[in-house]
Amino acid sequence: MMRVELVKRPQHSALFSALSPFIALGLTLVAGAIMFSLLGKNPLETFYYYFIDPLREMWSLHELAIKAAPLILIAVGLSVCYLSNNWNIGAEGQFIIGAVAGSILPVLFPQFQSWIVLPLMLLMGMAGGAAYAAIPAFLKVRFNTNEILTSLMLVYVAQLFNDWLVRGIWRNPQGMSFPGTAPFHEYAILPEIWPAAGRANWGFVFALVAAVAVWFMLSKMLRGFEVKVLGQSPRAGRFAGFSAPRMVFFAFLVSGALAGLAGISEVSGAIGHLNEKLSIGYGFTAIIVAFLGRLNPLGIVAAGLILALTYLGGEAASISVGLSDKVVRAFQGMLLFFVLGCDTLIHYKIRLVGTPLAKPAEA
Amino acid sequence: MRKTLLSLAAAAAAVALGTVAAEAKVKACFIYVGPIGDFGWSYQHHQGALEAQKELGGEEQVELAYLESVPEGADAERALERFARSGCNIIFTTSFGYMDATNKVAGKFADVKFEHATGYKREHPNVATYNSKFHEGRYVQGVIAAKMSKAGVAGYIASFPIPEVVLGINAFMLGAQSVNPDFKLKVVWANTWFDPGKEADAAKALIDQGADIITQHTDSTAPMQVAAERGIKAFGQASDMINFGKETQLTSIVDNWGPYYVERIKAVIDGTWKQQDVWGGMKEGHVVMAPYANMPDDVKKAAEETEAKIKSGAFNPYTGPITKQDGTEWLKAGEVADNGVLLGLNFYVKGVDDKLPQ
Numbered sequence: 001m002m003r004v005e006l007v008k009r010p011q012h013s014a015l016f017s018a019l020s021p022f023i024a025l026g027l028t029l030v031a032g033a034i035m036f037s038l039l040g041k042n043p044l045e046t047f048y049y050y051f052i053d054p055l056r057e058m059w060s061l062h063e064l065a066i067k068a069a070p071l072i073l074i075a076v077g078l079s080v081c082y083l084s085n086n087w088n089i090g091a092e093g094q095f096i097i098g099a100v101a102g103s104i105l106p107v108l109f110p111q112f113q114s115w116i117v118l119p120l121m122l123l124m125g126m127a128g129g130a131a132y133a134a135i136p137a138f139l140k141v142r143f144n145t146n147e148i149l150t151s152l153m154l155v156y157v158a159q160l161f162n163d164w165l166v167r168g169i170w171r172n173p174q175g176m177s178f179p180g181t182a183p184f185h186e187y188a189i190l191p192e193i194w195p196a197a198g199r200a201n202w203g204f205v206f207a208l209v210a211a212v213a214v215w216f217m218l219s220k221m222l223r224g225f226e227v228k229v230l231g232q233s234p235r236a237g238r239f240a241g242f243s244a245p246r247m248v249f250f251a252f253l254v255s256g257a258l259a260g261l262a263g264i265s266e267v268s269g270a271i272g273h274l275n276e277k278l279s280i281g282y283g284f285t286a287i288i289v290a291f292l293g294r295l296n297p298l299g300i301v302a303a304g305l306i307l308a309l310t311y312l313g314g315e316a317a318s319i320s321v322g323l324s325d326k327v328v329r330a331f332q333g334m335l336l337f338f339v340l341g342c343d344t345l346i347h348y349k350i351r352l353v354g355t356p357l358a359k360p361a362e363a
Numbered sequence: 364m365r366k367t368l369l370s371l372a373a374a375a376a377a378v379a380l381g382t383v384a385a386e387a388k389v390k391a392c393f394i395y396v397g398p399i400g401d402f403g404w405s406y407q408h409h410q411g412a413l414e415a416q417k418e419l420g421g422e423e424q425v426e427l428a429y430l431e432s433v434p435e436g437a438d439a440e441r442a443l444e445r446f447a448r449s450g451c452n453i454i455f456t457t458s459f460g461y462m463d464a465t466n467k468v469a470g471k472f473a474d475v476k477f478e479h480a481t482g483y484k485r486e487h488p489n490v491a492t493y494n495s496k497f498h499e500g501r502y503v504q505g506v507i508a509a510k511m512s513k514a515g516v517a518g519y520i521a522s523f524p525i526p527e528v529v530l531g532i533n534a535f536m537l538g539a540q541s542v543n544p545d546f547k548l549k550v551v552w553a554n555t556w557f558d559p560g561k562e563a564d565a566a567k568a569l570i571d572q573g574a575d576i577i578t579q580h581t582d583s584t585a586p587m588q589v590a591a592e593r594g595i596k597a598f599g600q601a602s603d604m605i606n607f608g609k610e611t612q613l614t615s616i617v618d619n620w621g622p623y624y625v626e627r628i629k630a631v632i633d634g635t636w637k638q639q640d641v642w643g644g645m646k647e648g649h650v651v652m653a654p655y656a657n658m659p660d661d662v663k664k665a666a667e668e669t670e671a672k673i674k675s676g677a678f679n680p681y682t683g684p685i686t687k688q689d690g691t692e693w694l695k696a697g698e699v700a701d702n703g704v705l706l707g708l709n710f711y712v713k714g715v716d717d718k719l720p721q
Contacts, residue, residue: 059448063441163554167524168721176483176707177526178459199440270437277435277460315442318430319449325398325431 006348024338050313062198072207072304073262074286077255090151092283093158094129098260101128106188129260137252180275190269203265215297387426392451396458403582403601411620435460443468496644498534500616502680505538518569520579550717559585603653615653
């Protein structure tokens with residue numbers, strides 16, 4: 001009997017660390033080419049629509065920024081959580097509550113129209129997301145609850161709460177009984193960065209600023225050192241005088257605030273009103289983005305853009321060569337599989353271990 | 364690596380340029396909220412698209428493009444813009460949630476015609492809306508249910524409390540009451556359009572509460588299969604689901620979009636396309652009943668008579684006297700409901716054994 005084991009490499013090659021994403025891309029292209037050929041599509045043409053066509057025109061680059069912005073914002077926050085060993089799986093819920101909290105002003109006080117509304121909405125969105133993330137943090141610190149479970153469960157609570165609001169008390173009275181709030185007034189809309197060229201809004205700028213700020217914090221500030229020490233060795237952190245419970249709150253609040261900002265930016269920027277279709281899994285996809293970017297905020301920017309490109313490219317390929325959406329998703333899965341697989345093999349090697357046959361139990 | 368990528372790109376560009384086929388007369392594009400293999404809503408729209416292409420002269424005349432499972436938010440707007448820029452002449456957006464995106468993109472591309480299904484906003488002259496009176500079919504189902512049910516109780520699996528679904532529930536109830544005034548209708552809100560697991564659970568719960576006829580306003584075939592296992596009768600949804608319940612399906616409301624798609628794409632070819640708001644029903648051929656099956660001849664006859672009455676335009680299911688669930692009068696005898704009220708309907712008629720989620 002042979003067993004496959006992953007064994008940690010004593011040190012990993014810097015060369016292969018740098019090459020790994022490209023090797024992964026190459027493997028994805030080979031596997032994709034095989035799949036597309038089997039489906040009777042021309043692989044080169046398909047790749048062209050996937051990776052080049054969406055980048056050819058300005059409007060499409062704006063769309064890339066729209067799709068990537070929430071993924072990057074959320075993933076940057078999650079990197080702080082995961083580096084400090086706090087497993088926040090509930091960013092989707094924090095995203096929704098951020099959107100709801102940020103929508104309070106335009107929905108409940110539509111007469112309050114001033115330039116101050118939008119900044120307040122963004123702050124309330126961040127506060128809402130952070131407050132919602134504080135629940136699993138509190139439960140973890142106070143009762144030692146598993147934050148993976150509590151944060152995940154709170155996603156469903158948030159989804160149903162939002163659903164209840166937009167079908168019930170927040171429903172647009174002019175909306176023919178369909179779910180969704182009334183459209184936001186103009187002061188509550190997040191402006192586009194460069195309206196002449198496309199519809200990307202300031203959410204993308206927030207994402208870049210957040211990425212640089214968190215990168216600076218993680219790599220240049222004592223707080224960043226604290227995050228990593230407590231993540232890798234809580235005992236060592238205690239000797240250094242760092243407080244683990246305070247770190248739990250810090251990580252969850254940062255990540256909740258950024259997810260909340262992503263939520264209100266999506267609602268006031270890309271959609272223009274609060275509705276029940278808001279939650280399409282950005283908070284979960286961002287987990288992939290965080291790891292794809294190796295938990296480095298700058299890597300996350302690249303990862304977010306690449307993942308967004310696979311959505312846009314998949315769409316372009318669907319329209320132009322007639323790929324079904326199942327194939328598009330399978331191809332996206334291949335890319336993630338190869339990237340994460342290659343990264344794993346930088347740190348680990350595969351060893352085949354022969355094990356003796358199990359002895360029959362003694363009678 | 365970089366060199367390979369560049370040459371790959373160049374090769375791909377060459378391929379792309381080489382494949383520009385002879386221009387069809389019109390490019391019709393469809394955006395679907397689900398997969399075309401759902402055997403329900405999106406499947407029927409796609410069947411209509413294929414029918415239109417075939418009817419109007421095949422691929423040389425009508426080029427089709429479509430996108431499946433497009434979420435109804437920021438993604439829809441992008442998908443529509445890509446469609447508009449890729450040379451679509453007419454774009455059908457086949458779900459309510461695409462309403463704002465359709466109108467936004469239509470404002471930017473005045474030469475492209477947009478057709479939005481089930482919505483009510485037409486903010487630009489190049490946006491038309493269309494919908495079908497599915498509730499006409501549900502009235503016929505109600506008549507059949509009341510005649511077939513031994514318990515006098517039917518179970519209704521509903522998706523979301525939007526006017527169209529409420530309209531269907533009420534029409535079913537009114538049809539049943541026209542046969543048996545004491546008929547009871549139980550409703551379970553599945554809060555999904557397509558989730559076979561949840562829909563099956565809803566069907567089981569309704570049967571356990573005494574319903575011996577199941578009908579659904581969700582898109583999967585799961586409730587039909589549960590009804591078949593339990594040996595009771597059921598109605599299909601959106602498409603003819605007889606293959607999922609050969610001895611179970613009484614009939615099904617088939618969404619027949621083909622005639623409308625033929626007409627509208629042809630209008631683009633002929634240059635006669637105009638903005639409109641169409642709410643077609645049995646009369647226009649947009650709502651079709653699947654063959655009546657698994658019922659005695661007298662029930663079949665009653666169903667056919669009801670269908671004929673609605674189809675001829677002689678009868679509107681929403682004709683008074685109708686009392687609201689709370690006991691107040693809605694329509695006086697002979698009074699016909701206003702379409703505007705129906706399209707925003709948010710209350711039950713008397714006899715529905717459920718509280719409408721508000």
